């Protein structure tokens with residue numbers, strides 16, 4: 748099955764046209780479009796409506812997760828609703844599948860850091876809540892992956908589940924770009940690949956510690972490729 752994937756569209760008044768250009772031709776090149784969060788720039792109703800109009804013009808299946816920017820105004824439920832009505836399946840742990848062929852396990856994910864530097868659940872209550880928020884995303888992803896019995900499965904996130912695809916970002920912000928914890932269910936339940944966004948200055952290809960391929964499809968990352976891309980094409 749032919750998949751197209753892109754994240755970090757950051758829809759707002761001045762990016763709307765650029766988004767439409769980036770997605771030109773996607774419906775003839777793929778059966779499913781995966782959107783890896785930061786669909787809007789500040790999570791406003793207006794931004795969501797603009798994006799919904801653009802996406803509803805594309806005659807293919809669309810599956811998305813929200814990103815941190817989509818939560819910024821506190822209207823993420825409305826953003827989700829507007830996109831859902833425009834034919835986008837916005838996932839927050841619910842398994843989505845297309846027949847017996849393809850299953851998507853989608854969560855936003857969260858921050859927390861990588862490998863030996865991962866934030867541990869210790870000390871103040873506020874810090875424990877931070878770690879718990881990431882742990883909750885890990886459990887949602889595990890549950891969604893576990894439910895799929897399709898031929899191919901993809902983990903779709905906004906935050907990065909591995910360090911290799913955020914290389915290029917300043918080291919000081921690595922801990923805010925994702926968490927190794929998110930890769931636990933991926934390495935255990937082995938989807939064909941994982942997709943994320945969020946790290947605009949990151950790297951396209953990487954892998955989890957367990958060797959599952961990971962792609963950072965943030966639009967700025969795809970734009971820096973030679974030739975520049977508006978979405979990444981994948982076959983599963």
Ligand SMILES: [Fe+2]
Pocket residue numbers: 755757785814816945946947
């Ligand atoms: Fe972003």
Ligand SMILES: [Fe+2]
Pocket residue numbers: 785814815816905944945946
């Ligand atoms: Fe983000």
